[in-house]
Amino acid sequence: MSDEPDMLSGLNPVQRQAVTVAPGPVLVLAGPGSGKTRVLTHRVAYLIGAQRVDPFTILAVTFTNKAAREMRERLDTLLGAGQAAALTVGTFHRICARFLRRDIVHLGRERDFAIYDSDDQLRVMRRVLRDLNFDEKKHAPRAIHAAISRAKNELVDADAYSRQARTYFDEVVARCFVRYQELLRDANALDFDDLLVETVRLLTQHPDVLERYQERYRHILADEYQDTNRAQYVLLKQLAAKYRNIFVVGDEDQSVYAFRGADIRNIQSFERDYPEAQVIMLEQNYRSTQAILDVAQAVINRSAQRRHDKKLWTRNGKGVQVQLIEGYDQDEEAQLVASEIARLVASGDYRYGDFAVMYRTNAQSRAVEEAFIPRTMPHIIVGGTRFYERKEIKDALAYLRLALNPLDNISFGRVMNWPVRGIGQRTQEDLERRASALGIPIYTLLQMLAAGANGADAADMDGAVRELVAAPRTRNALLSFLTLIDDVINQRNTLPLGALIDWLFDRVGFREALLREYGEEDGGDRWNNVLELRNVAENYANLPRENQLATLLEEVALVSDVDSVQEERDAITCITLHQAKGLEFPVVFIVGLEEGLLPHSRSTDDRSALDEERRLFYVGATRAKQRLYLLHAFRRTVYGRMNMATPSRFLQDIPPDLLQTAAKRGYALAQQATMFTGRTSLDRGKPALRTRPSVAPAPATRRAAPDAQRAVAFFAGQKVRHAHFGEGIVVSSKLVEGDEEVTVAFVGKGVRRLLASFANLQRAEEE
DNA sequence: GTACGTTCATTTTTT
DNA sequence: ATGAACGTAC
Numbered sequence: 001m002s003d004e005p006d007m008l009s010g011l012n013p014v015q016r017q018a019v020t021v022a023p024g025p026v027l028v029l030a031g032p033g034s035g036k037t038r039v040l041t042h043r044v045a046y047l048i049g050a051q052r053v054d055p056f057t058i059l060a061v062t063f064t065n066k067a068a069r070e071m072r073e074r075l076d077t078l079l080g081a082g083q084a085a086a087l088t089v090g091t092f093h094r095i096c097a098r099f100l101r102r103d104i105v106h107l108g109r110e111r112d113f114a115i116y117d118s119d120d121q122l123r124v125m126r127r128v129l130r131d132l133n134f135d136e137k138k139h140a141p142r143a144i145h146a147a148i149s150r151a152k153n154e155l156v157d158a159d160a161y162s163r164q165a166r167t168y169f170d171e172v173v174a175r176c177f178v179r180y181q182e183l184l185r186d187a188n189a190l191d192f193d194d195l196l197v198e199t200v201r202l203l204t205q206h207p208d209v210l211e212r213y214q215e216r217y218r219h220i221l222a223d224e225y226q227d228t229n230r231a232q233y234v235l236l237k238q239l240a241a242k243y244r245n246i247f248v249v250g251d252e253d254q255s256v257y258a259f260r261g262a263d264i265r266n267i268q269s270f271e272r273d274y275p276e277a278q279v280i281m282l283e284q285n286y287r288s289t290q291a292i293l294d295v296a297q298a299v300i301n302r303s304a305q306r307r308h309d310k311k312l313w314t315r316n317g318k319g320v321q322v323q324l325i326e327g328y329d330q331d332e333e334a335q336l337v338a339s340e341i342a343r344l345v346a347s348g349d350y351r352y353g354d355f356a357v358m359y360r361t362n363a364q365s366r367a368v369e370e371a372f373i374p375r376t377m378p379h380i381i382v383g384g385t386r387f388y389e390r391k392e393i394k395d396a397l398a399y400l401r402l403a404l405n406p407l408d409n410i411s412f413g414r415v416m417n418w419p420v421r422g423i424g425q426r427t428q429e430d431l432e433r434r435a436s437a438l439g440i441p442i443y444t445l446l447q448m449l450a451a452g453a454n455g456a457d458a459a460d461m462d463g464a465v466r467e468l469v470a471a472p473r474t475r476n477a478l479l480s481f482l483t484l485i486d487d488v489i490n491q492r493n494t495l496p497l498g499a500l501i502d503w504l505f506d507r508v509g510f511r512e513a514l515l516r517e518y519g520e521e522d523g524g525d526r527w528n529n530v531l532e533l534r535n536v537a538e539n540y541a542n543l544p545r546e547n548q549l550a551t552l553l554e555e556v557a558l559v560s561d562v563d564s565v566q567e568e569r570d571a572i573t574c575i576t577l578h579q580a581k582g583l584e585f586p587v588v589f590i591v592g593l594e595e596g597l598l599p600h601s602r603s604t605d606d607r608s609a610l611d612e613e614r615r616l617f618y619v620g621a622t623r624a625k626q627r628l629y630l631l632h633a634f635r636r637t638v639y640g641r642m643n644m645a646t647p648s649r650f651l652q653d654i655p656p657d658l659l660q661t662a663a664k665r666g667y668a669l670a671q672q673a674t675m676f677t678g679r680t681s682l683d684r685g686k687p688a689l690r691t692r693p694s695v696a697p698a699p700a701t702r703r704a705a706p707d708a709q710r711a712v713a714f715f716a717g718q719k720v721r722h723a724h725f726g727e728g729i730v731v732s733s734k735l736v737e738g739d740e741e742v743t744v745a746f747v748g749k750g751v752r753r754l755l756a757s758f759a760n761l762q763r764a765e766e767e
Numbered sequence: 768g769t770a771c772g773t774t775c776a777t778t779t780t781t782t
Numbered sequence: 783a784t785g786a787a788c789g790t791a792c
Contacts, residue, residue: 064782093782118781136787192782259780361779366783383781424768474768560782578780600779616780639777640783 006078007045011035018280019043020050025240025274027225027267028249031312032296032622033287036249037062037582040223041071043247044087045078047219056086059217059239063224063582065091065563088217092232093192093558096199099213100190101550106206107198110719110727112550114189114401114408115557119389121145121191123410128179131436139172147173148180152193153229153261155200186439187409196231203238214242224582225250225270229261237273244274253300253310256578256616258608283310285622287584289319291658292628296621298654303611321660322628324651329642330364330592333633334371337589340629341377341572344587352378356573356585358620360598364591365574378571382579383561392514392526396533397556399504403488404549406747407441407729416442419513422477431478439717444729444745446482449475451731451743451751484508489748497537497548505530577620588624590617593632593648617650630659713756714742714763721762725749 008016015035018028019042030036044060047053062068068089075084088095101111116124125141128134147169151161158181162174184191190198203210220240222228225248228236240246248270255264271277285293293312327333337357344350357368365381372379387393395418398411406412413432417423435442488504495503505511510530515523536556540548562579573585577598592598599613621628636645714720714733720742721727728746733756735741740756754761 091782195782257781260782363778420769422768426768558782576780597779602779612780637783 007042007049011039011042012284014280014282014284015039015042018282019046021278021280023219023245025244025270025277026247027270027277027279028247028282029267029279029310030249030251030282031285031310032251032254032619033285033314033584034282034312035286036251036282037067037071037223039282040221040247040249041074042078043221044071044084045075048075048084048087049079053219054086055084057216057218058087059095059220060087060089061092061095061220061222061236062089063091063227064560065094065558067223067582068094069563091558092228092235093195094554096195096235097554097558099199100195100202101554103202103206103209104198106209107202109185110188110405110407112188112405114187114405114411115195115554116184116189116191116410117389117557118192119394120189120410123413124180124183124187124189124191125176127183127409127432127436128176130433131179131183132175134172134176139176144173144176145180148177149191149193150261151177152197153231155197155231155234157197182439183409183436186407186436186441188405188407189410193231196229196235200231200234200238203235210238211242213239218243219245219247221247221249223249224254226252226255226264226267227257227262228266229257229263230266231261233263233266233269244276246274251310253303253615254581254619256581256612256619258612281310283312285312285314286316287625288314288622289316289626290314291319291321292621292624292626294658295322295628295630295654296618298658299614299621299650300618302653303614304607320627322630322658323662324659325629325631325662326647327631327633329635330367330633330637331370333591333631334367336631337368337591337629338371338375338377340589341587342375344627350586351570352572353570354586355589356575356580356583356587356623357589357591358575358577358580358623359591360577360600360616361592362576364597368574368591372572378569379574380569380571382573382575386561387529387532388556388559390526390529392530393533396505396510396530397553399488399508400501400549401553402443402485403492403500403504404553406443406485406489409435409442412442416481419509419516421481422473423481424474427474427478440729443482443485443747444731446478447745447751448731450479450482451745486748486750492549493546496545497540497552498534500549501534501537505534577616580623581619584623584625586625587627587629588620589629589631590620591631592636593617593630593651594636595646595648596638597636597645598648598650614650617648712740714740714761718763720744722746722754723760725752728752 008019011019015038018026018039028036028039030039040060044058047058048055060068060071062071068091071089072084072087075087076082090098097115100113104113105111122141122145125145126136129136129139129141129144151157156164158174158177161170161177165171165174184194203213217239220236222236227250236246236248250267252264252267255262258264271279288296293314297312325336327336341352341355344355345352359365359368362383365383369379369381388397395415398414401408401411402415409432413428416428416431431442431445435445438445484507487507488500491500491503511527514526514530517523518526537548537552540552543551562575562583573583575583577590595604598617599610603609603613630651632647632651633645635642637643712733712735714730716730716732718730719727720730722744725744725746726749728744728749731743731745731751733740733742741753742756742759742761743751743753744761745751
């Protein structure tokens, strides 16, 4: 190993051991600041540089896109630029999206699927509730969706969910689950969870595909292994089954994603699945001072159970004592942070980029920001309203998504009447309901309408279209929107992406609409955001044209906000504790250390949830290299109501001599203002007892079943492909003089009537 | 069919 | 405090 010093330079003996360990299953258990990610990266470098492993055969899974990018950069340094270009690095979701884009046709789906984000998912959920006649008030779309998401992460499908449903709520979820999946499928869309689930299914149902990936990826590495959920666990297991070269790195004490299905037991399963696994512990911390580690450990040691007992230690000195500070309210708390930062910056020892302010909930960022703004202290808020969640950006993306996949009903509904073009709520709801009931996209419905308008008499499916839209004005609005979409679809392959966007937004009147709706100033800002998106699109100009749009859309669907955190900008980082995982800062402030916030009130009555909150504190505290400040407020405004706050129980777990407690500046003020506000009553109108709601009448039978009487090969709603017209959906089919006459709505090409014997229509595989 | 005003719930954490 | 969902007026 001494023959390749570059790959190992700067590593201590234990890290070296981990990096150079013989092939086979390896589990690295490592505390915070022990160089986990570094070990992972060097392992990749070692495989390529010293073991002469072809980078093409390496798959590295990182927790964020940012980590993936950094790994690439570091490898370029270690190995020389371009050496690792063929390596596959990325998050689970991104890797799955890639696999699926290549192979999803094996599951009988179209390649250009849309990826639905949380907002889209919620919209689908609302549609589901309306279809099933459930009342949104009684059945929170979020809660149902969360249950479905949890199930998917455990690889429980709608069928299995129904079978094991025990409670009434489960029954509701089970029915919604089925419908939800149908709607996604009709829209040729996948949600985040489907990316994982469908990939696992692909590899399970198609051994040849699995074999191909196993052969390709002979070396698999995964970071933040403690945060993998069931689906991710299975995926890794499938891929590694053949060559068993799997190298995972994790820390049980930093598991903070149980709420999205992460399961620490995956670490224990690792040793069971691979009995020959080598387990390596990295216990030395290089990041923090002893003072900081002591505080972090004091809290984590009180957690209910820990499996592998690590003993963190550091050669770093004791350092500055951890500060405990109480503010009067969240505003003063933020002021204290701001003035301390100002003081340290003025001292000349620190720059703004050295600081991070961490909190449990995004809502807390507001108070913090408001302390920075008047002092003109540079700061960035990670999270909050993300760029790609802004309305104007989502609208812009909706148009682009339609260009790729006009079956995407959510995008269709989003921009059908934006900018306003005379398609009102009623018309829209009518279209969505009919489309949903028939199991066809709105796009196809409009194509049928158009065909009917041309007197083609094709659109006779259930007579649904005939009675659709009486008013000529509305009809014209719909048809011109359809023409717009078809034009985009047809321009998609002729124009480069940037030009396509310019052309499209000009034709739509995007800028004018924004200015009209939001006024000169706000509208102008929003338009600039749209232009920003257009700039992002420019990055894909060097890809093959037919991949540009799909790659852009995949990219924007899967970026997370931490990805854009850049050290170069000298600004204070304001960030949630969750997002802070994997980062480090010289000075860290954790604010809102109060009961109800950390631990969060939603977690206080559950032992394991409480432990997760504890780990969250641990993660936050161990981000700090030199100075750590723990803050809490005496009173806090929640939902506009002022409440008394109790210091977090985690603070009680820290021996007082480990903390330096600042003078309680809040108290004088507090005593004046406390007065009589100690109300906590929450028991206003309790929801009525759960009445078993009209369990909805069965929804209109969708997917006209192939009629047993007639011997037709095609039926309405079916997806087909034609050599010349491309993909389409069957509108109707009937036997005419011994041949089958099929009417098909083709994407971008309108409705055509074809004879099955001549047309050579390919049926899309049904599962 | 749209535009505006009122009520009401809403907040964990994220790909 | 803020934003979404509903009702009423144009």
